Amino acid sequence: MSVTEYNPAEIENTIQESWRENNAYKATPSKTKNKFYCLSMFPYPSGKLHMGHVRNYTIGDVISRFKRMQGFNVLQPMGWDAFGLPAENAAIENNVSPKKWTNKNIESMKVQLDALGLSYDWSREINTSSPDYYKWEQWFFIQLLKAGLVERKKSEVNWDPVDKTVLANEQVIDGKGWRSGAEIERKKIDQYFLKITNYADELLEGLESLDNWPTQVKVMQTNWIGKSKGLSFHFEIKNSAEILEVFTTRPDTIFGATYCAIALDHPLAEIAKKEDKLIKNFIAENQINEKTEAALAKQEKKGIDTGLKAIHPITKKLIPIWIANFVLMEYGTGAVMCVPGHDQRDYDFAKKYSLPILQVIETDADQKINDEAIEEKGLLINSDQYNGLNFDEAFIQIAKDLKNKNNAEVQTNFRLRDWGISRQRYWGCPIPIIHCDDCGHVPVAEKDLPVELPEIDENTSRGMSLSGFDEWKKTHCPDCNKEAVRETDTFDTFFESSWYAARFASQPNDSMLGEEADHWLPVDHYIGGIEHAILHLLYARFFNLLLRDQNLIKSSEPFNRLLTQGMVLADAFYIKDENQNPEWISKECVNTDKDKLTLNDGRAVFKDGMSKMSKSKLNGIDPNIMIEKYGADTVRLYMMFTSPPEQSLEWSDTAIEGSYRFLRKVWNLISKRKIYAKEAPQEFTKAELKLRYKSHQTLKKVTNDFAERNSFNTAIASVMELLNAVPDSFKANDATDSEQYCLDEVIQFTLKMLSPITPHISLFLWKEYSGSDGAEFENSWPIFNEELLKLENFQLIIQVNGKVRGKEILSVSMGQDELENLAKENENVKKILANQPIKKVIYIKEKLINFVI
């Protein structure tokens, strides 16, 4: 065979063509092989693959390919999370229907994915915007409705009064509509909710079984669900028949309650504002128009006294009731008891409005509430009959005493709220409900499913919602056949992504899921961005329980093992405009002269450092261009080599050259060789045994890195080390038989170990090198020989007082006494010990000895 240059484009086309022809990655249930379901979070079809996708899908593909080599029957599907806001925005901007826009994007992104050499079973492709898919979502919603897991209630949305449309949180910037710039209003409308709180306990307990999930994700979900035990009780109000219901997790601090705070729209606030103009003004001025949790928490805390006095349930003292902008009607009862001595938020508020602060908990004698609240638990003081009790004792006693007065209930509370699933949009799955004047809100008959989206008109209004489709809305009541109207809200797009994993496993035409679902489920390995740690992953776990309880699947958790990959970052550059504001520019426009960065016109360019690749910062790197330049194998190798998967990855134009160089090195070594098919030699020289040791040790490490640690960067580094360890003489033309045999071992292991990461070059070289058709190559993983890993000698590290002072190569058969004496005799060690008495000797077997003097 003639030696040619490494030409990735040619190789990759050839290999990808052969995979396509052979239907190489189509998954069918097997009775002999164990199944392995590997899933990467499917993308929103924005039109262009970005480096974040490339990284995500490469990780999933490496795991899939490795498992396939280990003999598993692997299912790795891919599809499209096709509903969502960007399609509507594109429609408004470019006058193209969301459907056309989305489907075009899917087409081009599929080509891009294929160019990466990802081993997907495309026969299972899902497009969530297709009626075949969302039909079952609608059907399932109706089952949930029947099971009492759906609630219809009023809830607030962001209303843009100029564009006359509901806005997503990200479309509200500083309280204003992103297009209109109008002040956003809060509007209450009827919406559907899924009762995820019914499953709060099970979602919490389920986390304990997820041994192969990152702890951080489990902690985040635990905190998000936020289970807490507390006391629910009420205050009576002086000169009023009303009562004030509150919940607290710290009943031990009840003697420290010096005021109560209620929400702006609490019933008591409504009463108070009728009587007092100042209060009315305060409420009007403090209406919140941005309601994300972050925005609420950062706003200045303001309040006003209602003049109402609550009667402390134990001391009977009167304490004022304030209206406060940080208390929300939606959470709990919309009212809280405030203990400024032991809650920092209450403390700040009390200082601001000169409300009394009492200390009722003592942690140690010195700690006083001079500058801040004491939030730790301790013993009760200034609490009459409860003085001296600890938290648990006080909780029980106070709960009991209040209960006896018919005013308390021990309650378990969850921070988790029910899932609001209604969206006032066009490009989503229509909620299958019909509103009838006589029969109320009636589910669409199952025979009439799916409720399909209407085709869109050429000229769309600015705000996009189904409510504008008057003809489509008109229908008849499934119960009484009277004229009725359709529900015009669509599902939250998290709905689609909550069950796609199951649908990939089984997609019958006549039902939601078939028998094959339980064959593949649960997903064995799920890979996606850490940004989905809470919402998507919690909703998907919730849906899995719903599917189980509807007897559609058997497993209780959808994802056995989870890998959350970090973001892809790149350098971002900007210039300053006349107001010193940054104006982002693309890297291509920047000239580097010595240390100065400039534009062509000489203006100074500033470096922002590494930040997430984004459109707005113009720092995205186009995967296509990189694939054209270096080939998919290099891009994949770079992605896997340059950072551990969980961490963020910093793009570097020069570093990717290094990955390309390595593959060229592999090519140059192997492409000019043929397998040296002779019998194994009987004896090996020391140098040969050393290389064989390295080969098998590397294989052992790489196997562990792939299978257990998901540590691909270190796996690649060890393969590089192995190739570096081959002596030149072994590669020479006059190498001995046994040298060639050892080199063969290196080559075979190397191609196998690289195959999951760089599948094209590996398979191509294997075929050429072995002269086989490569059929078995992707289905077998080599086994290392434990015998070759036994060592006769080891290196002993000699420390004095924990500092390395010498190293000795010693036999593993040496006893500790002998070894200790030898260590003391080491020239440098001897000098430092200088005959001083040794207080202590610490010996770590075959590793280290430490003399303490």
Add this chain to the structure above:
RNA sequence: GGGGAUGUGGUGGAACUGGUAGACACGCUUGGCUUAGAACCAAGUGCCGAAAGGUGUGGGGGUUCGACUCCCUCCAUCCCUACCA
């Protein structure tokens, strides 16, 4: 504000269970090859120091014979915060 993470040479990172800090790469320096460049090959490369040696994992403190690793505290950056996906 709350929750979660991250911080190691000029750069990306390694050190898996408390036991040699800097593997493997990128970059850089020197040399070879070349008319020249690219590519490739060889040697070197944490910092201070001529060397001996000292010092060094965001800052400060602690536990330990021994700390990148465990504890306390502070700082910086990133992610999520329920209608972006």
